[in-house]
Amino acid sequence: xxxxxxxxxxxxxxxxxxxxxxxxxxxxxxxxxxxxxxxxxxxxxxxxxxxxxxxxxxxxxxxxxxxxxxxxxxxxxxxxxxxxxxxxxxxxxxxxxxxxxxxxxxxxxxxxxxxxxxxxxxxxxxxxxxxxxxxxxxxxxxxxxxxxxxxxxxxxxxxxxxxxxxxxxxxxxxxxxxxxxxxxxxxxxxxxxxxxxxxxxxxxxxxxxxxxxxxxxxxxxxxxxxxxxxxxxxxxxxxxxxxxxxxxxxxxxxxxxxxxxxxxxxxxxxxxxxxxxxxxxxxxxxxxxxxxxxxxxxxxxxxxxxxxxxxxxxxxxxxxxxxxxxxxxxxxxxxxxxxxxxxxxxxxxxxxxxxxxxxxxxxxxxxxxxxxxxxxxxxxxxxxxxxxxxxxxxxxxxxxxxxxxxxxxxxxxxxxxxxxxxxxxxxxxxxxxxxxxxxxxxxxxxxxxxxxxxxxxxxxxxxxxxxxxxxxxxxxxxxxxxxxxxxxxxxxxxxxxxxxxxxxxxxxxxxxxxxxxxxxxxxxxxxxxxxxxxxxxxxxxxxxxxxxxxxxxxxxxxxxxxxxxxxxxxxxxxxxxxxxxxxxxxxxxxxxxxxx
Numbered sequence: 001x002x003x004x005x006x007x008x009x010x011x012x013x014x015x016x017x018x019x020x021x022x023x024x025x026x027x028x029x030x031x032x033x034x035x036x037x038x039x040x041x042x043x044x045x046x047x048x049x050x051x052x053x054x055x056x057x058x059x060x061x062x063x064x065x066x067x068x069x070x071x072x073x074x075x076x077x078x079x080x081x082x083x084x085x086x087x088x089x090x091x092x093x094x095x096x097x098x099x100x101x102x103x104x105x106x107x108x109x110x111x112x113x114x115x116x117x118x119x120x121x122x123x124x125x126x127x128x129x130x131x132x133x134x135x136x137x138x139x140x141x142x143x144x145x146x147x148x149x150x151x152x153x154x155x156x157x158x159x160x161x162x163x164x165x166x167x168x169x170x171x172x173x174x175x176x177x178x179x180x181x182x183x184x185x186x187x188x189x190x191x192x193x194x195x196x197x198x199x200x201x202x203x204x205x206x207x208x209x210x211x212x213x214x215x216x217x218x219x220x221x222x223x224x225x226x227x228x229x230x231x232x233x234x235x236x237x238x239x240x241x242x243x244x245x246x247x248x249x250x251x252x253x254x255x256x257x258x259x260x261x262x263x264x265x266x267x268x269x270x271x272x273x274x275x276x277x278x279x280x281x282x283x284x285x286x287x288x289x290x291x292x293x294x295x296x297x298x299x300x301x302x303x304x305x306x307x308x309x310x311x312x313x314x315x316x317x318x319x320x321x322x323x324x325x326x327x328x329x330x331x332x333x334x335x336x337x338x339x340x341x342x343x344x345x346x347x348x349x350x351x352x353x354x355x356x357x358x359x360x361x362x363x364x365x366x367x368x369x370x371x372x373x374x375x376x377x378x379x380x381x382x383x384x385x386x387x388x389x390x391x392x393x394x395x396x397x398x399x400x401x402x403x404x405x406x407x408x409x410x411x412x413x414x415x416x417x418x419x420x421x422x423x424x425x426x427x428x429x430x431x432x433x434x435x436x437x438x439x440x441x442x443x444x445x446x447x448x449x450x451x452x453x454x455x456x457x458x459x460x461x462x463x464x465x466x467x468x469x470x471x472x473x474x475x476x477x478x479x480x481x482x483x484x485x486x487x488x489x490x491x492x493x494x495x496x497x498x499x500x501x502x503x504x505x506x507x508x509x510x511x512x513x514x515x516x517x518x519x520x521x522x523x524x525x526x527x528x529x530x531x532x533x534x535x536x537x538x539x540x541x542x543x544x545x546x547x548x549x550x551x552x553x554x555x556x557x558x559x560x561x562x563x564x565x566x567x568x569x570x571x572x573x574x575x576x577x578x579x580x581x582x583x584x585x586x587x588x589x590x591x592x593x594x595x596x
Contacts, residue, residue: 002086002100002590003028003072004179005196006161006170009187009217013062018070021189021196022051024244027252027393027584027591028100028192029074032085036096037068042165044096046071046085050585066187066217067168069161071098074590077106078123088127090134091118094165095143097133099126100192101157101177109153129160144214147171148227151212157350161190172213178348178376181205181213181220183234188215193346194237195244195391202237206374235374243391251583253394253478257569258438261431263399266388267406268431272424279413279424287383289365289415291337292318296327296355300397300473301343301404306466308343308408311558315416327355334362339415341367343408345392345400346591347375356381369407371400385411394584395591396477398569401470405562406430426555430562433553437566446533446548447574450504457495457525458485458568460508460561461518467561468508471568478576478583488514488521501529506568507546509536510560519545533571535564 003025007017018035026033033054034046043063047053051072071086078084087096103109106125109132114120118131129150136146143164151160157176163169172179172190182189184201190213191197194204207213207222211230214221222230249255271281293312295305305321312319322332324342334340340359344352347370356377359366368377368384371392378384389403409427450456456475460468465487472485484495488507499505505525509518515538522532522545534546537554550571552563576583 002074003192003196004069004098004100004159004161004190005192006069006163006172006190006215007187008067008168008170008215009184010066011187012064012066014065014068015058015063017200018068019051019055019058020199021191022054022070022072024195024198025072025192026051027395029072029590030585031075031080032073032082033071034085034087035068035070036087036163037063037065038163038165038167039063039065040166042089042093042096042163044087044089046082046087048080048082048085067163067170069096069098069163069170076102077125084122084124086124086126088122088124088130090130092134095130095133095162097126097129097160097162099129100159101175103128103154103158104156105154129154130162133162143167143169144171147173148212159192169214169216172207172215174207174211175209176350176353176376178346179207179213180374181207181215181222183220187217188220190215194239195393198237198239198244202239204235204237204374205232206235206379208379209376237373239391244393251394251573253396253398253573253583256392256394256399257566257573259390260399260402260566261435261438263389263403264406264431264434266390267403268427269388271410272427279410281385281410281414283385284367284383284411284414287365287367289337289339291335291339292320293415294332294334294338294340294359295319295321295343296324296340296352296359297321297343298324298349298351300401300470301345301349301352303466303470303473304401304404304408305341305343307405307463307561308341308412310463311409311412312416315412317412317416322355324349324355325351328358334359334364338364339367340364341369341411342377342381343369343404344377345371345397345404347372347377353377353380369404369411371403393591395586395589396474396583401565402434402562409558426559430555430559433555433563434566437552437563441550441567441570443550443567443570444574446550447571447578449548450531451575451578453481453504454500454502455482455484455498457499457503457505458483458508459488459491459505459518459521461488461514463558463561464508464510464514464564467565467568468506470565471506471572474569474572475575477589478572478581478586479579480581480587481575488518491521492524496524496528499525499528499530501531504531504533506533506535506571508561508564509534509538509542510552510557510564511538511554522546535567
């Protein structure tokens, strides 16, 4: 969940590049931040809080040195304090280390090191690493040998970067946590994710599990666990640096909500042919699926996966959706021909990766549906389908959810061999319909009306049910207010006890066979004095039953929920905005959940 960056090159003030990179990684964690630059000695600065607190601590003239590392933290071991912030150093302060992941055997290593009179300054698992390096150096090992020796002692997940005093080299290693190298004209980079250095280069190398890297101003070397040099492919990231900026919006989340028409167009491009009503996904041309489909996902991606599973079931393909965190422990049966689809925005979500690896061990065919080229999911699955949403910086997912739904609609069409002109035409018109919602929405005024509510409830049936759950998740993520989403029919099986005149109910009532029954649930909550906001494509039919209407165009029963979700995103955003919440960086959360 943390973000790490390393730089080495011709820029004399490496701290400036590190701070820029940390700002680009802050969505991965913002409990604390720190950096270390190598000169004659190591210069280490770290502060509790956001990157801005670190920027204030670093001298205005920066830190003179051409190599360094940085870290932005999402706390796992120890509270967010200056002491627990990374980088961590050894007793001699000659090596500094940053780390993303969890060291599972840190306590036994700490006990061993303390018995050898090493002194620890933090409660983190990471601090054992520089002390292990120090131990290896005392035996006569070179710096690289000492780094490798320390890494070999670790159990768990990690992306690690280390820098030594009086050195222009940064060392790195990866196991089950993402790490990517950047190749620039004036230096070399490493980071948890591309936004950290996209301002400087778009040429990247993705490290695989078990690989090590060494970067210095002259170049980079990637090796395996035995030290043998590995030939790596250099890829070009199709992002513009502006894609990772706010482009004049107050928050990344609002920008990304408004980018949904473009994101959906990119997802559809060269995959949908309206003339003959065909969906073609070239990257899945070799996929042969004649068995059941199992989806594994977490959070927002799980809601998208539930939508995809329902589409397949409607089209006579056996499909189930599982929380990735429960998949391995639940011993889900996998039969011959089973396809396991991991839906993950980052392609690095730890629980989803664990589920996909479990599926791989059973012999199932695996498919990654993700937004991230070169991610672990893409490299480890048999097949991959990219949703092409572009970079999403805000912790709360918006455009990636819409793109996942559209990608899953296409995937369901291919797997079920259910391609026809009307649904394909509706897919092609979807971006314009999303734009219509963005241009006409009255979500802001509804947010003003209900910003002080005690709680919010979201209900829907059929394809609207996962969107209702997603609407509740967005509300609780960024407003810190209680919100629940569930299938409308479940309202009277317990949640109705919580309904009052202080709990607005958002009802997804779209023009399909379930609309009449959902309206029945609306009357149940109105009888308890709860205000009702309908998200609907039939305002004339619904208006008499509700207090407010959020209108969406008609896109058919399968796609209209995608439009309804845009309205719910806007409501959550404007409630959070009026409450003064840190919308892009909600407390206790991080964008890419790379720990279990």
